[in-house]
Amino acid sequence: MSIIEINNVSKTFDAKKSNIHALQNITLSVEEGEIFGVIGLSGAGKSTLVRCMNLLEKPTEGEVIVDGKNLVALPAKELRLMRREIGMIFQHFNLLMQRNVLDNVCFPMEIAGVRKREAREKAKKYLDIVGLSEKAKAYPVQLSGGQKQRVAIARTLASNPRIILCDEATSALDPQTTGTILSLLKQINKDYGITVVVITHEMRVVEEICDRVAVLDHGKLAEIGPVKEVFDNPKTNAAKSLLLERKIRELEDVADGI
Amino acid sequence: MEFKDMFKMLADGTWDTLYMVLISTLLGYVVGLPLGVLLTITDVDGISPNKVVYKILDVIINVTRSIPFLILLILIMPFTKLVVGKSYGTTATIVPLTIAAAPLIARMVESSLKEVDKGVIEAAFSMGASGFTIIRKVLVTEARTSLLVGVTIALGTILGYSAMAGVIGGGGLGDIAIRYGYYRYETGIMIVTVAVLVILMQILQWAGMLLSKKIDKRRGK
Numbered sequence: 001m002s003i004i005e006i007n008n009v010s011k012t013f014d015a016k017k018s019n020i021h022a023l024q025n026i027t028l029s030v031e032e033g034e035i036f037g038v039i040g041l042s043g044a045g046k047s048t049l050v051r052c053m054n055l056l057e058k059p060t061e062g063e064v065i066v067d068g069k070n071l072v073a074l075p076a077k078e079l080r081l082m083r084r085e086i087g088m089i090f091q092h093f094n095l096l097m098q099r100n101v102l103d104n105v106c107f108p109m110e111i112a113g114v115r116k117r118e119a120r121e122k123a124k125k126y127l128d129i130v131g132l133s134e135k136a137k138a139y140p141v142q143l144s145g146g147q148k149q150r151v152a153i154a155r156t157l158a159s160n161p162r163i164i165l166c167d168e169a170t171s172a173l174d175p176q177t178t179g180t181i182l183s184l185l186k187q188i189n190k191d192y193g194i195t196v197v198v199i200t201h202e203m204r205v206v207e208e209i210c211d212r213v214a215v216l217d218h219g220k221l222a223e224i225g226p227v228k229e230v231f232d233n234p235k236t237n238a239a240k241s242l243l244l245e246r247k248i249r250e251l252e253d254v255a256d257g258i
Numbered sequence: 259m260e261f262k263d264m265f266k267m268l269a270d271g272t273w274d275t276l277y278m279v280l281i282s283t284l285l286g287y288v289v290g291l292p293l294g295v296l297l298t299i300t301d302v303d304g305i306s307p308n309k310v311v312y313k314i315l316d317v318i319i320n321v322t323r324s325i326p327f328l329i330l331l332i333l334i335m336p337f338t339k340l341v342v343g344k345s346y347g348t349t350a351t352i353v354p355l356t357i358a359a360a361p362l363i364a365r366m367v368e369s370s371l372k373e374v375d376k377g378v379i380e381a382a383f384s385m386g387a388s389g390f391t392i393i394r395k396v397l398v399t400e401a402r403t404s405l406l407v408g409v410t411i412a413l414g415t416i417l418g419y420s421a422m423a424g425v426i427g428g429g430g431l432g433d434i435a436i437r438y439g440y441y442r443y444e445t446g447i448m449i450v451t452v453a454v455l456v457i458l459m460q461i462l463q464w465a466g467m468l469l470s471k472k473i474d475k476r477r478g479k
Contacts, residue, residue, distance in 0.1 A: 054384055083386035094381035098400055098475045108385040110395070139475040159385060 002029035002065075003163060003195050004053055009062035011048050022048040023059070024219045030163075035189050035196040037210035037227065039203070039242060044216040046199045050165050053197065054086045055079060067162065084112060087156025087194075091168035093148040095140040101127065101151050102136040108159040119158075126154040130184060146177035153184060163195045164188070170205060178202075182209050203246045207231065215239045264447065267434060272454055274348045275430035278420045282352045283413050286359025293319070293360065294367025295393055301372075305379065305389050319361040327358050327419050331426055348429035351420065359416050366408035370401040403474040410466025414459055421455060431455050 011023040022045045030036045040046050051057035052064055055071045064071045066086065071079060095104050105123035106116075114122070127133050130150040140148055149169060156164050166185065170178040186209045189196050198205060206213050206227055213230050215223040217238030223230055234240045297315055300308040325333070331354045335345040338353040374397050382396045398405070421432025431451050439448020471477075 056380060056383060080386040080388060083384060086384070088381065088384040090377060090381060092377050094375065094377040096378060096396065096400060097375075098402060098473075100475070107382075107395070111382075111385055111387045111391055141476050155385075165384075 001032050003032040003067055004030040004197070005063070005065040006049070006052065007063040007065065009049075009052055009059045009064065011045075011052065011057060012060045021219050023052070026062075026216075026221050028214055028221060028224055030195060030197055031212075032162075032195055033189070033193050034211040035186065035198060035209050037198045037200065037206040037213040038216060039200055039206050039213055040216035040222075040238070041242070042201060043218075044238075045219040046201075046216055047167055049216065050088075050167050050197060050199045053163075053165055054083050054088060056088075084108070084159045085162045087159060087161035087164040089149065089152045089156055089164065089166050089169045091171045093140070093145070093152045093172075095148055095151055095155075097140050100137055100139050101132065101143070104140070104151055105154045105158050108155060112159065123154070123158060126157045127151075129157065129188075130154045144177075145173050146181060149173065149177075149181050150184065153181075153188070157188070157192075161194060163197065166196065166198045166200075168199055168201070171200070171202070178205070179208075185209060203231075203242060215242065264450075268431075268450065268454060271429075271431040271434045271451065272458070275417070275420055275432070275455075275458070278348050278351050278355060278423075278428075278430055279413060279416045282355035282359055282420075283363075283409070283416050285352070285356040286363045286412065286416070287409075289356070289360040290363025291367055293364035294371065295397070297364060297368040298371040298397065299389070299393065301368075303376070305383075305392060315364075319364055322357065322361040323365070327354070327422055328425065330354055330358055331423060331428075335426075346427035346429075351423040351428040351430075354423070355416055355419055358419055359412060362415060363408070363412050366411060367405065370404035370408055371397045373404055374400045403470045403476070406466065406470040406473065410463060410470070413462050413466070417455070417459060417462070431458075 006026055006028050009023055009026045010021070013020040013022055026049065038046050038049060048057055052059050053066070055064065059072060062072075066082060069082060071082060074082060096107060099107070102120065102123050105126055106119040109119035109122065124133065124136065127136055130153050132147060132150050132154065135143065135147065140151070143151065164185070170181050173181060182205060185196055185198075188194055198210060200206060210227050212225060213227045214221060215230065215236065215238050217236070222236040222238040223234065230239060231243060234243055293315060297312065299305045300312040300315070334354055334357065338350050339345045341353055342350045344350055378400060379392060379396055382392050387395070420428065420430055421435065424430065424432030424434070424436040427433065431454055435448050435451040438444040439451065
């Protein structure tokens with residue numbers, strides 16, 4: 001069953017000189033329990049697309065159906081309730097800098113009106129899942145990038161989401177830390193059955209954890225399918241150019257070795 | 259004048275000054291804080307942009323801030339009399355001081371709140387927070403260090419204004435400085451009074467900065 005359905009979504013930003021068509025007639029669906037990747041070069045509309053999935057960005061046209069409900073048509077209050085089921089993590093982590101780690105994880109529960117003591121107990125459990133129990137009293141400024149992203153993941157888990165959206169979640173991290181964050185996401189997907197949508201410009205991220213991938217190109221859906229299929233047999237120029245870029249990087253690495 | 263009398267006069271003057279400054283800054287925040295929040299959220303990149311509201315507030319605040327304090331003091335005397343019952347003395351001075359403080363405070367609150375990372379606000383929205391929750395738990399809380407620096411600046415500015423109110427019999431240290439130092443040529447008393455004002459300002463600044471550093475969790479320990 002599809003947990004997210006994007007039906008004919010277009011998003012146009014009004015700009016002074018000419019309008020920017022960030023997304024044009026995108027139709028795709030994300031299945032429950034899968035890890036779905038969206039890849040494309042910068043400016044392809046990936047971030048806009050993922051922001052349409054929780055309506056941080058309102059589509060100019062089309063429907064966004066999450067768990068059977070069309071978000072575009074929901075009243076503000078119900079939309080806020082729906083958003084609690086859709087967690088999101090960001091490239092720059094976006095933690096509250098004046099709160100310690102534990103209180104950051106408590107934040108979504110505070111919004112949902114969970115009692116403080118209960119929230120703290122739960123927050124400790126989520127910190128344990130991401131392996132940061134000993135940092136509960138630390139402030140974000142004292143953490144490394146990878147640790148901050150773990151806190152952000154614990155924070156999304158705190159609202160008990162059915163979906164986690166990742167907006168370039170590993171792009172600010174070094175390759176090794178990227179690996180640990182990706183395996184954490186994969187583990188969460190497996191253990192809790194949470195659907196994960198990953199937006200990235202890195203092939204590696206898609207290859208490592210995604211089941212299916214969509215390739216975006218200049219606001220249009222270029223290709224969609226199982227990762228292996230798309231990468232082994234790219235049909236469009238957009239997908240080919242992404243693969244080519246990886247090839248060049250690999251060759252560069254080889255050249256460096258020599 | 260005997261030393262004892264002078265001491266009493268200065269002590270009373272200091273108390274009057276503190277009373278005026280603290281009360282008017284407090285009232286200034288009662289008006290200025292919501293205004294600053296409104297400016298922040300209604301601006302183009304705020305959480306609920308509204309050009310009309312922003313523009314109206316913007317103009318009102320600019321106009322009020324442009325009026326020199328001494329002129330404001332005299333201009334609103336009838337209003338002051340209406341509110342307090344008389345147009346001179348410490349309590350009466352609170353009215354013009356508050357009117358001068360509010361727009362200044364609104365601007366400082368606006369600039370503090372605009373420092374808050376847009377990404378954090380977006381994250382809060384993604385968790386299903388309402389606009390009101392974001393104002394309370396993200397904007398104001400995350401900007402608290404900067405807001406406290408603003409309080410320090412506001413207190414300092416109002417302290418300076420309160421001394422000016424001495425010209426129209428506003429009470430406090432400024433009043434003493436003008437009556438003795440300017441009208442009666444008692445330079446000694448004037449210098450001592452100004453010295454007390456300097457000390458007050460120093461203490462204020464020092465305490466404000468110390469406190470704002472203490473509550474700032476963005477610096478590593």
